[in-house]
Amino acid sequence: MTGSILAELIAEREFLVVDGATGTQLMAAGLEAGDAPERLNLDRPDVVHGLHESYVNAGSDIVLTNTFGGSRYRLKLHKLDDRVVELNREAARHARHVVDQATRRILVAGSIGPTGELIAPLGSLAGADAAAAFAEQATGLRDGGADLLWIETMSSIEEIEAAVQGVRSVCDLPIAVTLSFDTAGRTMMGVTGAQAATRLLELEVAAFGANCGNNLPDTEAALAEMVAVAGATPVISKANAGIPHWHGTELVYSGSPDVMGAHAHRVRSAGVSVIGGCCGNDPSHIAAIRGVLDGTLPVPEVDFTPAERAPTEARRRSRRRG
16 A cells, blocks of 8 residues: 555645546536546547646646546446446546646546446445456556546445455555545445544555535535544545536536635645545636635635535436536
């Protein structure tokens, strides 16, 4: 296990800013609804470059590759499961190309999302098969030049264990893991922040935390539990921009850049050292997070009260990191 690349950068900068949403930004750039964002890694590298450039310009220290759905199980839905290594390799190369032109060091994190299947005994997917799929994806990300691998939006310990096992079977890159916490600070599979942090410490990952999520209060409650257990391990917050609501046929998020700037200030004060945004966060949100944490923007005065729960369908439809 090596987490030195993250630890060194945090020691140098005190905290790191991660990028924001992928899906909504790519749709704004022309991705058609229902198509695989990962296809753009082959067909429209200019669009992928533009995505990363926008977040670099907003102040990100870490950018995630366009590979959230890059496993064979997710790509099979788009008849791309025979191109897993290629799609992931090209995605990492695109991010690498952009960050290597920056004047400061920026890390490329290879995004690895859930398979979308339930692991046995709850489902039909064997743990060994899941690990093999994660290893395949990690191979492409490794070959494309990722600095670390970022396992995200997880809800079960079993799938996290399969992902870590798969990654470590093909490379020794540092691993970050984030879970999505919903009602009462638990994941969809009932995992608490404390339970997740305890197991992730045992797995010796480089960093862990929360991303996506139902709302900011539940995410922050889970993060507080994780910080209490983490010790010297960096904790990550990459929350959604508030709560998703349907406005006609468009899914929009309630959280403005000010809301996310205030959130960043709260979690940083609570001990979180790696902070960005998930669904609904565009470059303006990341720029607000950067400015508040740097002290170049005042901490926004926002009314922070636990908001109503998001509709179930909106939560389900939004869970694609963007």
